[in-house]
Amino acid sequence: MSRLFQRSYIAFVHDVTMAAISLPAALYLRVGEGVVFYNPQNILFSVSVFTVIAAITFWVFGLYRGIWRYASLNDLMRIAKAVTVAVGVLFLVLFLTARLEWLPRSTPIIQWFLLMAMLGGSRLIYRVAKDKTTARAMVRQGTHRVPVLLIGAGDEAEAFIRETFRSANTPFDVIGIVSLTDSRVGRNMHGIDVLATADKLEEALGKLAKSKRGLPRRLVLTGDALRHDDITKWVEIADQHGMTLARLPKLSDLREGLADPLQIRPVAIEDLLGRPQARLDRDKVRQMIAGRRVLVTGAGGSIGSELVRQISAYGPASLTLLDAGEYNLYAIDMEMAEKYPNIPRESILGDVRDRTRIEQVFAEQQPEIVFHAAAYKHVPLVEHNPNEGILTNTLGTRNVAEACRSTGVGTMVLISTDKAVNPANVMGASKRLAECYCQALETLPADQRGPTRFVTVRFGNVLGSTGSVVPLFRRQLEAGGPLTVTDEGITRYFMTIAEAVELVLQAAELGKHGVTEGGKIFVLDMGRPVKIIDLARQMILLSGLRPGKDIDIKVTGLRPGEKLYEELFHDGEPPEPTETDGVMLAAPRVVDYALIKQVFEELGESAASRDTHKTLELMSRLVPEFQPPEIGVKSFFAKSEPEKLDKAASGQ
Structure with missing residues (x-):
């Protein structure tokens, strides 16, 4: 028995x-x-x-x-x-x-x-x-517990305290709680006092320092504290008092059995966004994806591979992965083979620059939904190689869009960037041109556009994506520093890869209903911009080191084409809300399709012949905000050309 x-x-x-x-x-x-x-x-x-x-x-x-x-x-x-x-x-x-x-x-x-x-x-x-x-x-065995102070007095805090009393193996001793609201101050939870509100954290630490229990060795974030505006301030307070900052699992993970109530995790960099991560209406997205043939370009990249993962979870009829990079395509293909072996899948090596190859792939696969994530996105590299940026980001988008149009794809989603707003660099301008092309197609009459809805989604930097600042800082930390920041005042919008892709899928679902009529663009709500130098300090602190003492931060100066701050909206495109939280609409000016098609043909010739001067000149015609110093040409939207301005703005 x-x-x-x-x-x-x-x-x-x-x-x-x-x-x-x-x-x-x-x-x-x-x-x-x-x-x-x-x-x-x-x-x-x-x-x-x-x-x-x-x-x-x-x-x-x-x-x-x-x-x-x-x-x-x-x-x-x-x-x-x-x-x-x-x-x-x-x-x-x-x-x-x-x-x-x-x-x-x-x-x-x-x-x-x-x-x-x-x-x-x-x-x-x-x-x-x-x-x-x-x-x-435990007393007899001389078991030593690490004293911790909880930030947040909600359900996660209660579950953690309860488990510390139950378990003989817990290494933690809760010595106090600070609440996010006034209502629980002065009360206690399982005998643990709620000492103060979180905005008086230093005062609460002062009281503990004078008591028999002494200062905690860890500050532990619980529940809503992970989405609090002061989280970056708590990182610095913890460092000042020689403490580390950690977090408890989410209550949903505890309820679903995905986490141990006593598990304290390091604070991840995405926890410092200062806002809740966006989530989509999964039922609507499932209805859009389930049973459909889906194609993803740039499927091996950071965004593309996460798109493939999330799309696969909704049961598409088939999935086509297209990428020019052999290893990246191999990696995501192997991952899908292990996780979703029953989903019909084609992994195809191909470059969006190659119009013939793209047309061939679309004719064979007959996709119903296309997510276009293939792009060059590293600002300095594209700045030094403008023709390559145009060939991939701009003309590659044209090739994909025209293939969608000719094969009757239901929805094409272009993934763009906040750098396309008032672009100061080639990369941003190349993506703005890609936006313009899809907008022009979207504004065509239905008998010319065909059944395809052209949806454009614009968002900022993605935490952890290839080429982003976070992996750079991690490598620099591992090497012992210094962390390099181009300017003390530089700021950027940030999202996690998962939430960016979820909102892309949500935008695609909205777009198929004609929400983007007239060339409107979806813009994802990124919250408030984050100072890069603050991000560097926080990453140093979270690694248990001290900025300026253990690891230096070096200001290197702005790189070619780099702006101090990015914008999600142009001054002339005020945001409009949608039915989905975290997704807004912008209405930038639209260029006539016949005009943009003609300029794109010229762009194709100049970029293919690597005529950089001509390429930049043509770019500045269509994107008036982008004016390289060496190019002094008149824009298609210049005041001296009112007829072209009126025609382009009206979409005629």
């Missing part, structure tokens, strides 16, 4: 015994010493019947799946249901057999409360005794 079965059997015997005792005890409480005048046969019959009823009921309700050591409110609710059913069945049996002539009517009610106390109380006593035994054992 296994130990688990033995314990369940003992608990079962205990509960049935309590059930047998409960009826005569309830009768005694009702009539006192008058119980001696009741017929023993009636009492014995009722006890026997109830014992059988209780044994069956308790087992059916699963009272022995729970562990007494961790008895909780859920266990109490299960006991209450089982006792209610058992007492109710007994009452019915006695009514049918003897019309309850000999039993006082209030006895079943008294029995219910009595049995609840006997079953629930025994579990509570066992748990309390076990906790005290554990605590004494």
Whole structure:
């Protein structure tokens, strides 16, 4: 007999015994010493019947799946249901057999409360005794616990404190809590005081320093504290007091069994965004993706590979992965083969620059939804190689868009960037031109555009993507520094890869309904911009080091084409809300399709012949904000050309 079965059997015997005792005890409480005048046969019959009823009921309700050591409110609710059913069945049996002539009517009610106390109380006593035994054992063994201060007084904090009392192996000792609101200050949670509000964190630390418990060694973020505006300030406070900053698992992870309540994790860089990560309406996205043929360009890149992962989870009819990089394509193909072997999949080597190859792939695969993520995005590299940027980012987008149009794709989603707003560099201008082309197609009459909806999604920097600042800082940290920042005042918008892709999928779902009519562009809400130098300091602090002492931060100066700050909207494109939080619409000016098609043909010739001067000149015509110093040409939107301006702005 296994130990688990033995314990369940003992608990079962205990509960049935309590059930047998409960009826005569309830009768005694009702009539006192008058119980001696009741017929023993009636009492014995009722006890026997109830014992059988209780044994069956308790087992059916699963009272022995729970562990007494961790008895909780859920266990109490299960006991209450089982006792209610058992007492109710007994009452019915006695009514049918003897019309309850000999039993006082209030006895079943008294029995219910009595049995609840006997079953629930025994579990509570066992748990309390076990906790005290554990605590004494830890004291005898000299177990040392790390003192921690919790930031946040919600459900995650309560679960963590409760588990620290239960577990003999926990290395943590909660010595206080600071709350995000005033309502819980001065109260306590399982005997742990809520000392102050989070904006008075340093004051609370001062009180602890003067107390017997002393300063905590860790500040631990819980619940909503992970989305609080002051999280970056807490990083610095922790460093000033020689503490580390950590976080608890999310309550949803605890409920789904994906995390241990006692698991304290390092604060990840995405926790410092200062806002909740956006989430999509998964049901609508599933309806869009499920059973459809989907193609992703740039499938091996940071955004493309995450698109492939999330799309696969929604059950497409088939998935085509297109990329020019052999290894990246191989890596995502192998990952999909392991995780989603039943989804029909084609991994195709091909460059979006190659119009013939793109047309061939589209003709063979016949995709219904296309996500165009293939692009060069490293600003300095594209700045020094402008023709390559145009060939991939701009003309590659044209090739994909025209292939979508000719094969009747339902929705094409172009992934753009905030650098396309008032572009100061070739990369931003090349993406703005790509936006212009898709906008021009979207504004064509339906009989010319065909069934395809051309959706453009614009967002900023993605944490952890290839070429972004976070992997650079990590490499520099591993090398011992310094961390390089181009300017102390430089700021950027940031998103995590997962939330960026989720909102791209949400925008695609909205776009298929014609929300982008007139050439509107989806812009993802990135929250507030983050200073890069602050990000560098926080990464140093989170690694357990001190900025300026252990690791230096070096200001290197702005690179060619780099702006101090990025914008999500042009001054002439005020944002409009959509039905989805985190997704807005912008209405930048639209260029006539015939005009942009003509200029793109010229761009193709100049970029292919590597005529950089001509390429930059043509770019500045269509994107008036982009004016390289060496190019002094008139824009298509210059005041000296009002006819072209009016024609382009009206989309004629």
